[in-house]
Amino acid sequence: MSTTPFVLAAELAAAWADIQRHHPELPNLASPESLIGESSSACGTELSFERLLHEAVHGIAAARGVRDTSRAGRYHNRRFLAIAAELGLEHSEQPHPSSGFSLVVMTPATKRRYRSTMERLRKALGTHSKVTTADTAKSFRGPAARHGSSGGGVRVKAVCGCGRNVRVVPSVLAQAPIMCGACGQAFRIPEAVPVG
Incomplete structure (x- = not known):
């Protein structure tokens, strides 16, 4: 069995811990594996450090008891946007009609702050992607797939x-x-x- 998922889980946990160093009220990451298994969120962003920051916004909102979404978690409101700004994310356009302010991006300062963490996670994600998308005759994909x-x-x-x-x-x-x-x-x- 490949150790790639374990390496990626460890890098996700390390990246989350790095965010916690700057934002101590952020709760612990319960399961890095859940982020690996669900490689995209409701707003359609791929797993990345930026996505991890997005999830951290939700974590801080939950810790504060702030309702940051509506419409079954799809619409990200201005409370989400305010916490996102605290974490170094911005949304320069008008809110999307169905997802609100979900498509936040890192500011240049945030990219500089987390540069080495982002690089380690990018490498782990790249390796994980290569291993999991290899479709050989030896790969078992189950009857439904x-x-x-x-x-x-x-x-x-x-x-x-x-x-x-x-x-x-x-x-x-x-x-x-x-x-x-x-x-x-x-x-x-x-x-x-x-x-x-």
């Missing part, structure tokens, strides 16, 4: 014309369009944008 059922396989973000998103197994989306009830357009998997 092999047959394209929604009960297995890796879910990805699909978006519609109005910006709403759902998590779906690509083979399920390939079987027939999934239509948005708000705008009437089909959800689609966005093209990957090359970095560089």
Whole structure:
């Protein structure tokens, strides 16, 4: 069995501890493995240090007894945004109609503060991604994943014309369009944008 998930869990815990050094009221991270298993959040951001800071905002809000979201946790309100600013995150645009201020990003000062922590986590995430996406004949993927059922396989973000998103197994989306009830357009998997 590969030690990669354990290394990633350790790096997530270390990164969380680094955030706690700057924000002592942040509760302990209960389960780094839950962040690994659920590689995206309701707002569709991939697992990264920025995502960890986003989750830390929720942690501090919970510790303070602040209700920072509504609509079953999808809409991030101005209370979320205020705590996000304390952690070095900003949101320069108007709130999204369905997710509010969820798409916060790190300020340049925050990137400088956590540079070495971010680099260690980035390397661990890269290694984890390579190991878990390798699909060889020796990989066991379970019957649901092999047959394209929604009960297995890796879910990805699909978006519609109005910006709403759902998590779906690509083979399920390939079987027939999934239509948005708000705008009437089909959800689609966005093209990957090359970095560089």
